[in-house]
Amino acid sequence: MGIASINPATGETLKTFESLSGAAISSAIDRAQATFEQYRQTEMAQRSEWLHRAAQILLDKKEHYGKIMTLEMGKPIAAAVAEVEKCALVCRYYADKAAEFLSDRLIPTDAGKSFVRYQPLGIVLAVMPWNFPFWQVFRFAAPALMAGNVGILKHASNVPQSALAIEEILLEAGFPEGAFQTLLIGANQVSQVIEDDRVKAATLTGSEGAGISLASAAGKQLKKTVLELGGSDPFVVMESADLETAVATAVAARMINNGQSCIAAKRFIVQESIVDQFLEKLTARYVALKVGDPMQPETEIGPLATPSIVHELVHQVQTAIEQGGTLVYGGDPDLLELDDSLKRGNFFPPTILSDLPLNAPIVQEEFFGPVAMVFRVPDLDAAIRLANHSPFGLGASAWSQNPAEIDRLINEIEAGSVFINSMVKSDPRLPFGGIKRSGYGRELSEEGIREFVNIKTVWVK
Ligand code: NAP
DSSP states (O other), X not given: OOEEEEOTTTOOEEEEEOOOOHHHHHHHHHHHHHHHHHHTTSOHHHHHHHHXXXXXXXXXXXXXXXXXXHHHHOOOHHHHHHHHHHHHHHHHHHHHHHHHHTSOEEOOXXXXXXXXXXXXXXXXXXXXXXXXXXXXXXXXXXXXXXXXXXXXEEOOTTOHHHHHHHHHHHHHHTOOTTSEEEOOOOGGGHHHHHHSTTEEEEEEESOHHXXXXXXXXXXXXXXXXXXXOOOOEEEEEOTTSOXXXXXXXXXXXXXXXXXXXXXXXXXXXEEHHHHHHHHHHHHHXXXXXXXXXXXXXXXXXXXXXXXXXXXXXXXXXXXXXXXXXXXXXXXXXXXOOOOGGGTTSOOOOOEEEEOOOTTOGGGGSOOOSSEEEEEEESSHHHHHHHHTOSSEESEEEEEOSOHHHHHHHHHHOOSSEEEESSOOOOOTTSXXXXXXXXXXXXXXXXXXXXXXXXXXXXXXX
Protein backbone atom coordinates (compact mmCIF):
# COMPACT_ATOMS: atom_id res chain seq x y z
CA MET A 1 0.00 0.00 0.00
CA GLY A 2 2.92 2.36 0.66
CA ILE A 3 2.74 5.52 2.71
CA ALA A 4 -0.40 7.44 1.87
CA SER A 5 -3.37 9.35 3.26
CA ILE A 6 -6.50 7.70 1.92
CA ASN A 7 -9.84 9.06 3.13
CA PRO A 8 -11.55 5.99 4.65
CA ALA A 9 -14.98 7.56 4.23
CA THR A 10 -14.67 7.89 0.45
CA GLY A 11 -11.69 5.79 -0.65
CA GLU A 12 -10.11 8.91 -2.17
CA THR A 13 -6.30 9.07 -2.11
CA LEU A 14 -5.43 12.45 -0.63
CA LYS A 15 -1.64 12.35 -0.71
CA THR A 16 1.12 9.82 -1.24
CA PHE A 17 4.67 9.86 0.09
CA GLU A 18 7.96 8.17 -0.77
CA SER A 19 9.52 6.22 2.05
CA LEU A 20 12.96 7.40 3.15
CA SER A 21 16.09 5.74 1.80
CA GLY A 22 18.48 3.90 4.10
CA ALA A 23 20.92 6.81 3.77
CA ALA A 24 18.26 9.32 4.80
CA ILE A 25 17.44 7.18 7.86
CA SER A 26 21.13 7.23 8.83
CA SER A 27 21.29 11.02 8.45
CA ALA A 28 18.25 11.40 10.67
CA ILE A 29 19.92 9.27 13.34
CA ASP A 30 23.12 11.36 12.99
CA ARG A 31 21.03 14.49 13.54
CA ALA A 32 19.21 12.96 16.52
CA GLN A 33 22.48 11.93 18.17
CA ALA A 34 24.11 15.33 17.63
CA THR A 35 21.03 17.03 19.06
CA PHE A 36 20.94 14.69 22.05
CA GLU A 37 24.45 15.70 23.13
CA GLN A 38 23.26 19.33 23.45
CA TYR A 39 19.66 18.69 24.37
CA ARG A 40 20.45 16.58 27.42
CA GLN A 41 22.15 19.67 28.92
CA THR A 42 19.12 21.91 28.57
CA GLU A 43 17.41 23.04 31.76
CA MET A 44 14.19 21.35 32.73
CA ALA A 45 12.57 24.81 32.85
CA GLN A 46 13.48 25.35 29.19
CA ARG A 47 12.01 22.00 28.11
CA SER A 48 8.92 22.80 30.10
CA GLU A 49 8.52 26.16 28.36
CA TRP A 50 8.74 24.46 24.94
CA LEU A 51 6.24 21.81 25.90
CA HIS A 52 3.78 24.40 27.22
CA ARG A 53 4.15 26.19 23.91
CA ALA A 54 3.41 22.93 22.06
CA ALA A 55 0.24 22.62 24.17
CA GLN A 56 -0.81 26.11 23.15
CA ILE A 57 -0.19 25.44 19.45
CA LEU A 58 -2.31 22.30 19.70
CA LEU A 59 -5.17 24.22 21.30
CA ASP A 60 -4.94 27.16 18.92
CA LYS A 61 -5.21 24.88 15.89
CA LYS A 62 -7.24 22.00 17.26
CA GLU A 63 -9.83 22.06 14.47
CA HIS A 64 -7.09 21.95 11.85
CA TYR A 65 -5.30 18.98 13.44
CA GLY A 66 -8.59 17.24 14.15
CA LYS A 67 -9.49 17.47 10.48
CA ILE A 68 -6.17 15.91 9.45
CA MET A 69 -6.92 12.90 11.66
CA THR A 70 -10.52 12.51 10.52
CA LEU A 71 -9.55 12.66 6.87
CA GLU A 72 -6.75 10.12 7.32
CA MET A 73 -8.37 7.54 9.59
CA GLY A 74 -12.06 8.34 9.89
CA LYS A 75 -12.73 9.12 13.55
CA PRO A 76 -15.70 11.45 14.08
CA ILE A 77 -14.53 15.05 13.96
CA ALA A 78 -15.65 15.93 17.50
CA ALA A 79 -13.58 13.03 18.86
CA ALA A 80 -10.60 14.13 16.78
CA VAL A 81 -10.73 17.66 18.18
CA ALA A 82 -11.09 16.24 21.71
CA GLU A 83 -8.00 14.11 21.04
CA VAL A 84 -5.98 17.23 20.20
CA GLU A 85 -7.14 18.83 23.46
CA LYS A 86 -6.05 15.73 25.37
CA CYS A 87 -2.60 15.99 23.77
CA ALA A 88 -2.33 19.54 25.09
CA LEU A 89 -3.26 18.19 28.51
CA VAL A 90 -0.50 15.57 28.53
CA CYS A 91 2.02 18.18 27.38
CA ARG A 92 1.04 20.51 30.22
CA TYR A 93 1.02 17.65 32.71
CA TYR A 94 4.60 16.61 32.01
CA ALA A 95 5.77 20.21 31.52
CA ASP A 96 4.58 20.87 35.10
CA LYS A 97 5.42 17.58 36.78
CA ALA A 98 8.60 16.21 35.15
CA ALA A 99 10.99 18.14 37.41
CA GLU A 100 9.32 16.61 40.46
CA PHE A 101 9.23 13.08 38.98
CA LEU A 102 12.89 13.17 37.96
CA SER A 103 14.46 15.02 40.87
CA ASP A 104 17.13 13.15 42.87
CA ARG A 105 15.61 10.69 45.33
CA LEU A 106 17.53 10.61 48.60
CA ILE A 107 17.70 7.19 50.27
CA PRO A 108 19.31 6.98 53.70
CA THR A 109 21.91 4.21 53.96
CA ASP A 110 25.25 3.86 55.73
CA ALA A 111 26.79 6.12 53.05
CA GLY A 112 27.57 9.77 53.72
CA LYS A 113 24.91 10.40 51.11
CA SER A 114 23.09 8.03 48.77
CA PHE A 115 20.51 8.86 46.21
CA VAL A 116 18.97 7.95 42.86
CA ARG A 117 19.43 10.21 39.85
CA TYR A 118 17.38 9.88 36.66
CA GLN A 119 19.26 10.53 33.45
CA PRO A 120 18.20 10.37 29.80
CA LEU A 121 19.14 7.37 27.65
CA GLY A 122 19.45 9.06 24.25
CA ILE A 123 17.51 8.31 21.08
CA VAL A 124 14.24 6.46 21.64
CA LEU A 125 12.33 4.99 18.72
CA ALA A 126 8.52 5.15 18.82
CA VAL A 127 6.52 2.90 16.48
CA MET A 128 2.92 4.05 16.62
CA PRO A 129 -0.54 3.03 15.36
CA TRP A 130 -3.08 5.02 13.41
CA ASN A 131 -6.05 4.72 15.76
CA PHE A 132 -5.20 7.71 17.94
CA PRO A 133 -2.72 9.37 15.59
CA PHE A 134 -1.92 12.34 17.83
CA TRP A 135 -2.57 10.98 21.31
CA GLN A 136 -0.40 7.87 20.97
CA VAL A 137 2.53 10.00 19.88
CA PHE A 138 2.18 12.82 22.40
CA ARG A 139 1.86 10.45 25.32
CA PHE A 140 5.27 9.11 24.32
CA ALA A 141 6.87 12.39 23.24
CA ALA A 142 5.93 14.59 26.21
CA PRO A 143 7.64 12.47 28.91
CA ALA A 144 10.52 11.42 26.64
CA LEU A 145 11.42 15.01 25.78
CA MET A 146 11.03 16.22 29.36
CA ALA A 147 13.39 13.45 30.49
CA GLY A 148 16.03 14.75 28.07
CA ASN A 149 15.71 12.00 25.48
CA VAL A 150 15.25 12.64 21.78
CA GLY A 151 12.60 10.83 19.75
CA ILE A 152 12.32 9.20 16.37
CA LEU A 153 8.79 8.44 15.22
CA LYS A 154 7.82 5.70 12.79
CA HIS A 155 4.09 6.26 12.52
CA ALA A 156 1.57 3.96 10.83
CA SER A 157 1.76 4.20 7.04
CA ASN A 158 -1.82 5.47 6.69
CA VAL A 159 -1.37 8.61 8.85
CA PRO A 160 1.66 10.38 7.35
CA GLN A 161 0.13 13.85 7.50
CA SER A 162 -0.58 13.47 11.21
CA ALA A 163 2.99 12.28 11.70
CA LEU A 164 4.46 15.26 9.88
CA ALA A 165 2.17 17.71 11.67
CA ILE A 166 3.39 16.49 15.06
CA GLU A 167 7.03 17.06 14.13
CA GLU A 168 6.14 20.56 12.95
CA ILE A 169 4.29 21.38 16.18
CA LEU A 170 7.28 20.44 18.31
CA LEU A 171 9.68 22.41 16.12
CA GLU A 172 7.41 25.44 16.13
CA ALA A 173 7.21 25.15 19.92
CA GLY A 174 10.97 25.64 20.10
CA PHE A 175 12.42 22.15 20.50
CA PRO A 176 15.72 21.99 18.59
CA GLU A 177 15.87 20.33 15.21
CA GLY A 178 16.60 16.65 15.72
CA ALA A 179 14.90 16.46 19.12
CA PHE A 180 11.84 14.84 17.57
CA GLN A 181 11.86 13.56 14.01
CA THR A 182 9.21 11.83 11.95
CA LEU A 183 10.66 9.25 9.58
CA LEU A 184 8.29 8.23 6.81
CA ILE A 185 9.36 4.60 6.59
CA GLY A 186 7.69 1.24 6.16
CA ALA A 187 7.54 -1.46 8.82
CA ASN A 188 10.32 -3.34 7.02
CA GLN A 189 12.70 -0.42 7.65
CA VAL A 190 12.27 -0.38 11.42
CA SER A 191 15.06 -2.92 11.91
CA GLN A 192 17.62 -0.49 10.47
CA VAL A 193 16.71 2.00 13.18
CA ILE A 194 16.64 -0.44 16.07
CA GLU A 195 19.94 -2.02 15.02
CA ASP A 196 21.75 1.32 15.08
CA ASP A 197 23.93 1.51 18.20
CA ARG A 198 22.95 5.08 18.87
CA VAL A 199 19.27 4.18 19.27
CA LYS A 200 18.95 3.15 22.91
CA ALA A 201 15.39 1.93 23.35
CA ALA A 202 12.05 1.55 21.62
CA THR A 203 8.36 1.72 22.36
CA LEU A 204 5.64 0.22 20.18
CA THR A 205 1.89 0.56 20.31
CA GLY A 206 0.13 -1.78 17.93
CA SER A 207 -0.61 -5.41 17.23
CA GLU A 208 0.94 -8.45 18.85
CA GLY A 209 2.77 -9.34 15.64
CA ALA A 210 4.42 -5.95 15.36
CA GLY A 211 5.32 -6.04 19.06
CA ILE A 212 6.94 -9.46 18.74
CA SER A 213 8.89 -8.34 15.71
CA LEU A 214 10.19 -5.14 17.31
CA ALA A 215 10.92 -6.73 20.69
CA SER A 216 12.85 -9.58 19.01
CA ALA A 217 14.98 -7.14 17.03
CA ALA A 218 15.56 -5.01 20.14
CA GLY A 219 16.29 -8.10 22.23
CA LYS A 220 19.07 -9.11 19.86
CA GLN A 221 20.61 -5.70 20.55
CA LEU A 222 19.85 -5.89 24.30
CA LYS A 223 17.72 -2.77 24.13
CA LYS A 224 14.79 -2.00 26.36
CA THR A 225 11.26 -1.95 24.94
CA VAL A 226 7.84 -0.89 26.12
CA LEU A 227 4.95 -2.61 24.34
CA GLU A 228 1.32 -1.46 24.31
CA LEU A 229 -0.48 -4.16 22.35
CA GLY A 230 -3.99 -5.40 21.73
CA GLY A 231 -6.78 -5.95 24.17
CA SER A 232 -10.11 -7.72 24.49
CA ASP A 233 -11.30 -5.89 27.56
CA PRO A 234 -14.11 -7.41 29.63
CA PHE A 235 -17.06 -5.29 30.74
CA VAL A 236 -18.64 -7.15 33.64
CA VAL A 237 -22.17 -6.26 34.71
CA MET A 238 -23.51 -7.80 37.91
CA GLU A 239 -27.15 -7.90 38.98
CA SER A 240 -26.51 -5.20 41.59
CA ALA A 241 -25.31 -2.69 38.95
CA ASP A 242 -27.10 0.47 37.88
CA LEU A 243 -28.22 -1.14 34.62
CA GLU A 244 -29.27 1.99 32.74
CA THR A 245 -25.90 3.71 33.29
CA ALA A 246 -24.03 0.47 32.60
CA VAL A 247 -25.73 0.05 29.22
CA ALA A 248 -25.21 3.68 28.20
CA THR A 249 -21.54 3.37 29.13
CA ALA A 250 -21.28 0.00 27.39
CA VAL A 251 -22.19 1.65 24.10
CA ALA A 252 -19.67 4.47 24.56
CA ALA A 253 -16.99 2.03 25.70
CA ARG A 254 -17.48 -0.25 22.69
CA MET A 255 -17.98 2.47 20.08
CA ILE A 256 -15.13 4.81 20.97
CA ASN A 257 -13.09 5.58 17.84
CA ASN A 258 -15.53 3.59 15.66
CA GLY A 259 -14.73 0.58 17.84
CA GLN A 260 -11.02 0.70 17.07
CA SER A 261 -9.48 1.25 20.47
CA CYS A 262 -7.22 -1.10 22.37
CA ILE A 263 -9.15 -0.30 25.56
CA ALA A 264 -12.60 -0.45 24.02
CA ALA A 265 -14.85 -2.82 25.96
CA LYS A 266 -15.08 -5.89 23.75
CA ARG A 267 -16.56 -8.70 25.84
CA PHE A 268 -19.73 -7.93 27.80
CA ILE A 269 -20.08 -10.42 30.62
CA VAL A 270 -23.49 -10.05 32.20
CA GLN A 271 -25.16 -11.86 35.10
CA GLU A 272 -27.87 -14.19 33.82
CA SER A 273 -30.71 -12.57 35.78
CA ILE A 274 -30.32 -9.28 33.87
CA VAL A 275 -28.77 -10.33 30.56
CA ASP A 276 -32.00 -10.21 28.53
CA GLN A 277 -32.74 -6.70 29.76
CA PHE A 278 -29.14 -5.73 29.03
CA LEU A 279 -29.34 -7.06 25.48
CA GLU A 280 -32.65 -5.35 24.83
CA LYS A 281 -31.40 -1.98 26.03
CA LEU A 282 -28.07 -2.36 24.24
CA THR A 283 -29.78 -3.21 20.96
CA ALA A 284 -32.10 -0.21 21.25
CA ARG A 285 -29.10 2.08 21.64
CA TYR A 286 -27.23 0.41 18.78
CA VAL A 287 -30.19 0.89 16.45
CA ALA A 288 -30.18 4.62 17.23
CA LEU A 289 -26.47 5.16 16.46
CA LYS A 290 -25.81 7.44 13.51
CA VAL A 291 -23.33 5.93 11.06
CA GLY A 292 -21.98 8.17 8.32
CA ASP A 293 -19.59 10.90 7.24
CA PRO A 294 -17.16 11.50 10.12
CA MET A 295 -16.77 15.16 9.11
CA GLN A 296 -20.43 15.78 10.03
CA PRO A 297 -20.71 16.76 13.70
CA GLU A 298 -23.78 14.59 14.31
CA THR A 299 -22.08 11.37 13.12
CA GLU A 300 -21.41 8.91 15.93
CA ILE A 301 -19.79 6.07 13.95
CA GLY A 302 -17.49 6.79 11.03
CA PRO A 303 -15.71 4.38 8.71
CA LEU A 304 -13.04 1.93 9.80
CA ALA A 305 -9.52 3.04 8.96
CA THR A 306 -8.75 0.63 6.11
CA PRO A 307 -10.60 -1.84 3.85
CA SER A 308 -8.64 -4.72 5.38
CA ILE A 309 -10.09 -4.00 8.83
CA VAL A 310 -13.60 -4.32 7.36
CA HIS A 311 -12.69 -7.62 5.66
CA GLU A 312 -11.20 -8.96 8.88
CA LEU A 313 -14.29 -8.01 10.86
CA VAL A 314 -16.68 -9.57 8.31
CA HIS A 315 -14.63 -12.76 8.55
CA GLN A 316 -14.57 -12.70 12.37
CA VAL A 317 -18.34 -12.16 12.63
CA GLN A 318 -19.02 -15.03 10.20
CA THR A 319 -16.64 -17.26 12.12
CA ALA A 320 -18.32 -16.35 15.41
CA ILE A 321 -21.71 -17.39 13.98
CA GLU A 322 -20.25 -20.63 12.56
CA GLN A 323 -18.76 -21.40 15.95
CA GLY A 324 -22.16 -21.15 17.66
CA GLY A 325 -22.74 -17.44 18.36
CA THR A 326 -26.04 -15.65 17.75
CA LEU A 327 -26.16 -12.55 15.61
CA VAL A 328 -28.42 -10.18 17.54
CA TYR A 329 -27.95 -7.07 15.42
CA GLY A 330 -25.95 -5.76 12.44
CA GLY A 331 -23.21 -7.91 10.98
CA ASP A 332 -23.51 -7.04 7.30
CA PRO A 333 -21.97 -3.86 5.79
CA ASP A 334 -24.38 -4.08 2.83
CA LEU A 335 -27.31 -3.36 5.15
CA LEU A 336 -26.07 0.19 5.87
CA GLU A 337 -27.92 3.00 4.15
CA LEU A 338 -25.22 5.45 3.17
CA ASP A 339 -25.01 8.50 0.90
CA ASP A 340 -23.64 7.78 -2.56
CA SER A 341 -20.43 9.68 -1.73
CA LEU A 342 -19.71 7.15 1.03
CA LYS A 343 -20.36 3.98 -0.95
CA ARG A 344 -16.63 3.30 -1.36
CA GLY A 345 -15.91 3.96 2.31
CA ASN A 346 -14.87 1.33 4.86
CA PHE A 347 -18.11 1.20 6.81
CA PHE A 348 -19.18 -1.57 9.15
CA PRO A 349 -22.47 -1.53 11.08
CA PRO A 350 -22.72 -1.61 14.88
CA THR A 351 -23.05 -5.32 15.60
CA ILE A 352 -24.01 -7.46 18.59
CA LEU A 353 -23.18 -11.14 18.97
CA SER A 354 -24.38 -13.17 21.92
CA ASP A 355 -24.02 -16.55 23.57
CA LEU A 356 -20.79 -17.66 21.94
CA PRO A 357 -19.64 -20.99 23.39
CA LEU A 358 -16.77 -20.24 25.73
CA ASN A 359 -14.53 -22.77 24.03
CA ALA A 360 -15.02 -21.16 20.60
CA PRO A 361 -11.55 -20.13 19.40
CA ILE A 362 -12.89 -16.79 18.11
CA VAL A 363 -13.64 -15.75 21.71
CA GLN A 364 -9.89 -15.40 22.21
CA GLU A 365 -9.53 -12.86 19.39
CA GLU A 366 -9.64 -9.07 19.49
CA PHE A 367 -12.49 -7.55 17.42
CA PHE A 368 -11.16 -4.21 16.21
CA GLY A 369 -14.38 -2.48 15.19
CA PRO A 370 -17.93 -1.85 16.44
CA VAL A 371 -18.78 -5.45 17.41
CA ALA A 372 -19.93 -6.36 20.92
CA MET A 373 -19.88 -9.93 22.21
CA VAL A 374 -22.36 -10.54 25.04
CA PHE A 375 -21.98 -13.51 27.39
CA ARG A 376 -24.26 -14.70 30.19
CA VAL A 377 -22.83 -15.95 33.49
CA PRO A 378 -24.58 -17.34 36.59
CA ASP A 379 -22.50 -15.62 39.27
CA LEU A 380 -19.40 -13.64 40.19
CA ASP A 381 -17.06 -16.65 40.08
CA ALA A 382 -18.07 -17.37 36.50
CA ALA A 383 -17.83 -13.68 35.57
CA ILE A 384 -14.27 -13.41 36.84
CA ARG A 385 -13.30 -16.70 35.25
CA LEU A 386 -14.62 -15.54 31.89
CA ALA A 387 -13.08 -12.07 32.22
CA ASN A 388 -9.71 -13.78 32.61
CA HIS A 389 -10.36 -16.26 29.79
CA SER A 390 -8.37 -14.21 27.30
CA PRO A 391 -4.77 -14.01 26.16
CA PHE A 392 -4.98 -10.24 26.73
CA GLY A 393 -4.91 -8.20 29.93
CA LEU A 394 -5.15 -4.51 29.13
CA GLY A 395 -8.14 -2.93 30.89
CA ALA A 396 -11.39 -4.04 32.50
CA SER A 397 -14.60 -2.31 33.43
CA ALA A 398 -16.80 -3.83 36.11
CA TRP A 399 -20.25 -2.80 37.29
CA SER A 400 -21.62 -3.61 40.72
CA GLN A 401 -22.96 -1.81 43.78
CA ASN A 402 -21.95 -4.55 46.17
CA PRO A 403 -18.70 -3.74 48.07
CA ALA A 404 -17.72 -7.40 48.45
CA GLU A 405 -18.18 -8.00 44.72
CA ILE A 406 -16.25 -4.85 43.88
CA ASP A 407 -13.37 -5.94 46.07
CA ARG A 408 -13.12 -9.29 44.31
CA LEU A 409 -13.39 -7.71 40.86
CA ILE A 410 -10.51 -5.34 41.67
CA ASN A 411 -8.35 -8.12 43.08
CA GLU A 412 -9.05 -10.99 40.73
CA ILE A 413 -9.36 -9.53 37.23
CA GLU A 414 -6.09 -9.95 35.36
CA ALA A 415 -5.53 -6.59 33.68
CA GLY A 416 -3.35 -3.50 33.73
CA SER A 417 -6.31 -1.47 34.98
CA VAL A 418 -9.75 -2.04 36.49
CA PHE A 419 -12.40 0.66 36.34
CA ILE A 420 -15.37 0.20 38.65
CA ASN A 421 -18.72 1.61 37.47
CA SER A 422 -16.91 3.55 34.77
CA MET A 423 -15.40 2.93 31.35
CA VAL A 424 -11.69 2.34 30.89
CA LYS A 425 -9.84 5.44 29.77
CA SER A 426 -6.34 6.83 29.81
CA ASP A 427 -5.46 9.80 32.00
CA PRO A 428 -2.05 11.51 32.08
CA ARG A 429 -2.02 11.19 35.90
CA LEU A 430 -2.48 7.40 35.93
CA PRO A 431 -0.22 4.65 34.59
CA PHE A 432 -1.40 2.97 31.39
CA GLY A 433 -0.42 -0.45 30.07
CA GLY A 434 -1.19 -4.12 30.10
CA ILE A 435 -0.16 -7.59 31.19
CA LYS A 436 -0.26 -10.98 29.41
CA ARG A 437 -0.27 -10.53 25.62
CA SER A 438 -1.29 -6.88 25.92
CA GLY A 439 2.35 -6.01 26.46
CA TYR A 440 4.56 -4.70 29.23
CA GLY A 441 5.83 -1.45 30.65
CA ARG A 442 3.74 1.60 31.41
CA GLU A 443 3.05 4.93 29.80
CA LEU A 444 1.80 8.14 31.44
CA SER A 445 2.12 9.25 35.07
CA GLU A 446 5.30 9.05 37.10
CA GLU A 447 5.81 5.42 36.04
CA GLY A 448 5.75 6.32 32.34
CA ILE A 449 8.46 8.95 32.46
CA ARG A 450 10.76 6.55 34.28
CA GLU A 451 10.63 3.87 31.55
CA PHE A 452 13.27 5.53 29.40
CA VAL A 453 15.80 6.85 31.90
CA ASN A 454 18.94 5.50 33.48
CA ILE A 455 18.00 5.01 37.11
CA LYS A 456 21.45 5.74 38.45
CA THR A 457 22.42 4.80 41.99
CA VAL A 458 24.83 7.27 43.56
CA TRP A 459 26.81 6.50 46.74
CA VAL A 460 29.04 9.15 48.28
CA LYS A 461 31.12 7.93 51.19
P1 NAP B 1 0.03 -2.63 13.60
O1 NAP B 1 -0.30 -3.15 12.28
O2 NAP B 1 0.78 -3.46 14.53
O3 NAP B 1 0.77 -1.23 13.38
C1 NAP B 1 1.28 -0.47 14.46
C2 NAP B 1 2.60 0.14 14.03
O4 NAP B 1 3.57 -0.90 13.92
C3 NAP B 1 2.56 0.82 12.66
O5 NAP B 1 3.41 1.93 12.70
C4 NAP B 1 3.10 -0.27 11.75
O6 NAP B 1 3.66 0.25 10.56
C5 NAP B 1 4.16 -0.88 12.63
N1 NAP B 1 4.50 -2.25 12.29
C6 NAP B 1 3.70 -3.21 11.78
N2 NAP B 1 4.38 -4.36 11.64
C7 NAP B 1 5.64 -4.13 12.08
C8 NAP B 1 6.82 -4.91 12.18
N3 NAP B 1 6.84 -6.20 11.81
N4 NAP B 1 7.93 -4.34 12.67
C9 NAP B 1 7.94 -3.05 13.05
N5 NAP B 1 6.85 -2.26 12.97
C10 NAP B 1 5.72 -2.78 12.50
O7 NAP B 1 -1.26 -2.25 14.42
P2 NAP B 1 -2.53 -1.44 13.95
O8 NAP B 1 -3.39 -2.34 13.15
O9 NAP B 1 -2.13 -0.15 13.33
O10 NAP B 1 -3.20 -1.10 15.35
C11 NAP B 1 -4.13 -1.95 15.90
C12 NAP B 1 -3.58 -2.71 17.09
O11 NAP B 1 -2.94 -1.83 17.98
C13 NAP B 1 -4.69 -3.36 17.86
O12 NAP B 1 -4.31 -4.64 18.26
C14 NAP B 1 -4.83 -2.44 19.08
O13 NAP B 1 -5.42 -3.06 20.18
C15 NAP B 1 -3.41 -2.05 19.29
N6 NAP B 1 -3.33 -0.82 20.09
C16 NAP B 1 -2.85 -0.90 21.37
C17 NAP B 1 -2.80 0.23 22.17
C18 NAP B 1 -2.30 0.17 23.58
O14 NAP B 1 -2.04 1.22 24.14
N7 NAP B 1 -2.15 -0.98 24.17
C19 NAP B 1 -3.24 1.45 21.65
C20 NAP B 1 -3.72 1.49 20.36
C21 NAP B 1 -3.74 0.34 19.58
P3 NAP B 1 2.87 0.17 9.16
O15 NAP B 1 1.65 1.02 9.32
O16 NAP B 1 3.84 0.74 8.19
O17 NAP B 1 2.56 -1.28 8.94
